[in-house]
Amino acid sequence: MPSLSKGLTSSFRTLGNATTPQNLFSIENAAGSTVLVGVRRLTIQMDATAALIAVASQFKTSRPTSLPTGGTALTKLTFDTTLTTSASVVARGATASDAGAATVITATAGAVGWHQFAQRLHTAAGQVILEDESLIPGLCETDPIVLRAGQALLVQIVQATAANNAATNHHVVNCSWEEYT
Amino acid sequence: MPPAGTRVVTFKGLVASLRVPLTGVAGAKVVSLFNKVGSGLLVAIRDFRLTLDYPAGSSSVRTVATSRITAAPADGTLHTPVPFDTEQTHSASVEFRSGASADGTASALTGTAGDHAWRQGHFRIISPVGEQVRTTEDPMLPKLIALDPVVLREGEGVLVQVVEVASTAATLVLNAVFEEFTYASGLDDVLAVSPSTLNFTWTS
Numbered sequence: 499m500p501s502l503s504k505g506l507t508s509s510f511r512t513l514g515n516a517t518t519p520q521n522l523f524s525i526e527n528a529a530g531s532t533v534l535v536g537v538r539r540l541t542i543q544m545d546a547t548a549a550l551i552a553v554a555s556q557f558k559t560s561r562p563t564s565l566p567t568g569g570t571a572l573t574k575l576t577f578d579t580t581l582t583t584s585a586s587v588v589a590r591g592a593t594a595s596d597a598g599a600a601t602v603i604t605a606t607a608g609a610v611g612w613h614q615f616a617q618r619l620h621t622a623a624g625q626v627i628l629e630d631e632s633l634i635p636g637l638c639e640t641d642p643i644v645l646r647a648g649q650a651l652l653v654q655i656v657q658a659t660a661a662n663n664a665a666t667n668h669h670v671v672n673c674s675w676e677e678y679t
Numbered sequence: 680m681p682p683a684g685t686r687v688v689t690f691k692g693l694v695a696s697l698r699v700p701l702t703g704v705a706g707a708k709v710v711s712l713f714n715k716v717g718s719g720l721l722v723a724i725r726d727f728r729l730t731l732d733y734p735a736g737s738s739s740v741r742t743v744a745t746s747r748i749t750a751a752p753a754d755g756t757l758h759t760p761v762p763f764d765t766e767q768t769h770s771a772s773v774e775f776r777s778g779a780s781a782d783g784t785a786s787a788l789t790g791t792a793g794d795h796a797w798r799q800g801h802f803r804i805i806s807p808v809g810e811q812v813r814t815t816e817d818p819m820l821p822k823l824i825a826l827d828p829v830v831l832r833e834g835e836g837v838l839v840q841v842v843e844v845a846s847t848a849a850t851l852v853l854n855a856v857f858e859e860f861t862y863a864s865g866l867d868d869v870l871a872v873s874p875s876t877l878n879f880t881w882t883s
Contacts, residue, residue, distance in 0.1 A: 553850055554732045554814055556698060556782065561761055611761030613695035613852045615730050615814030620804075626811050635693055635726045635856045637825045643693075644764040658783050 502533060503584065503677040504577040509591035510570070510598065514555075514667035516660040521603035522557070523671040524566040524590045526650035531586035532679070536642030537651060539674040541630040544616035548666035554618040555655060555662055559633045560607040562652040569603035570594040584677050586647070597668065605652050611643075633671070642676065689720065690767040690859040692760030696777030700785050700850045701741075706840050708788040709743065710777045710853045711752040713836030718772030719861075723828035726856035727820040729799065729839065732812060737803045737848040741841055745819045746793040748836045752776055755788030760857075770859050783850065790838045797821065798842065819853065828858070 509523050522542075527535040542557055569590035574583045590603050616631050633653055634643060645651065653671055657663040696710045709729070714722045729743060755776040760769055780786035799817045819839055820829055831837070839853060 551734070553698070553734050553783065554812060556852070558695070561765075609759040609761050610695045611693040612854050613698070614816075614854075615732055615852065617814060618732070618812050620812055621808055624811065627813065629813075632816070635854070637726055637856060641691075641763070644766075646765060649765065656782065 501676055501678045503581040505574045505583045505587065505677065506674045507572045507574050507589045509572060509671040510593045511596040512591065512593045512669045513597055513665045514655065514663040515600060516663055516665065518657040518663060519607065519654040520663060521605050521652060521654055522592055522669055523653040524603055524605055524650050525673055525675065526565050526588050527645040527647055528586040528588060529565065529648040531584065531647040533584045533586065533677045534679065535587055535645040536676040536678065537634060537645060538639050538642045538676060540633040540651065541672050542616060542633055543628045543630060543670045545626060545628055545668040546619050546666060547622065548664055549620060549622045550618040550662060551620055552662060553658055554615045555657065555667065557614045557616065557633060558607065558610045558654050558656050559612040560610050560652055562605040562650050563608050565648060565650055566590055566603050566605035566652060568601065570601045587677060589673060607652055607654055685863055686723065686858065686860040687863055688858045688860045690769045691763040692769055693856045694758050694760035694775045696853045697756060697779035698782040698850050698852050699777055699779045700783050701841060701846045701848065702785045703847045708778050708790050709839045709841065709851050710775065711788060711790050711836055711838045712855060712857065713751045713774050714831040714833055715751055715772040715774065716834040718770055718833050720770060720859045721861065722773055722831040723858040723860060724820060724831065724837065724855065725825050725828045725858060727818065727824065728816045729819050729851060729853045730814050730816045731801055731849045731851040732814050733804045733848050734850065735848050736806045739843065740800045740803045741846060741849045742798055742800050742843055743819065743839060744795040744798045744842045745837050745839050746795050748790060748793050748838045749834060750791055751836065752788055752790030752838065755786050756780055773859055775855065792838050792840050
């Protein structure tokens with residue numbers, strides 16, 4: 499399986515929108531693509547400035563029922579600038595600037611493959627530690643999830659109440675993948 | 680456990696439970712993964728980790744345990760795993776269930792726990808008036824299963840349950856990665872020992 503490219507991208511800082519679900523990020527391999535995509539790392543970092551005394555935010559990763567549309571196409575970087583990423587590989591974020599206006603990703607989640615909490619502030623005092631939380635298994639670094647042509651992964655925030663997904667929550671998603679045949 | 684190269688993998692998937700709330704039932708079951716009799720395959724568990732939140736304080740830690748079981752659990756919610764590669768097909772004989780019908784809505788998972796194989800203490804909140812609640816992922820089987828998986832033969836499974844007293848304090852999520860596979864013909868008996876044992880019997 500010759501490797502053609504290795505890419506990485508990051509979403510802008512995206513605010514919660516008090517709805518559930520909120521599509522936060524997607525990566526897709528377009529229909530008709532001539533490459534396969536191996537997703538090796540997909541993480542979220544979350545900050546919050548308001549207290550939450552209910553259950554923490556939940557993040558779910560799935561294969562959506564069809565390719566996402568809308569959102570903001572994110573810039574893709576490569577591990578080595580001699581590599582070229584395929585135009586068929588598209589990463590979408592839900593805003594076009596840090597804490598900017600929403601650019602809605604339209605997609606419908608499929609069966610959930612990974613389900614993750616991040617953190618919450620029971621009281622808005624003291625320090626806040628931001629760590630990467632995995633949105634796919636860690637073993638995908640060496641054993642990636644395969645996106646064939648016409649397939650995608652979708653990251654959603656799914657909340658019990660609107661308060662769990664307040665506009666005072668901030669989210670950044672990072673993704674790394676490989677393109678190969 | 681033989682290395683991955685000796686397994687003929689027909690499906691590799693990841694699957695997540697719903698958010699399972701504790702409801703005050705002692706020994707509450709959280710999830711199960713079971714390989715039913717007659718499946719014609721084996722299951723290799725490669726990742727099995729739990730994360731939880733405490734919306735309320737707790738005077739003691741919620742210890743959660745994984746055990747091997749020999750009877751197929753029932754009820755709860757049966758989940759559809761997500762394939763690593765859609766070229767592979769999941770066997771309906773391999774069932775992953777969780778004890779909820781929706782996030783935060785309990786739906787009792789029925790099963791009988793065996794001897795505990797792995798216990799995990801996670802964390803607790805002494806008082807809900809804390810600073811930041813970090814919801815770490817904790818393994819419910821040893822981390823080394825990523826490369827050296829736990830095997831479920833036909834009629835075998837694993838069950839995760841809260842060990843101690845009745846509680847309503849915690850809400851839990853479990854994620855898993857597993858493979859459905861067969862051994863290459865004739866290799867089962869030879870390779871169903873550890874690679875290290877094979878190394879010690881080698882002579883020049």
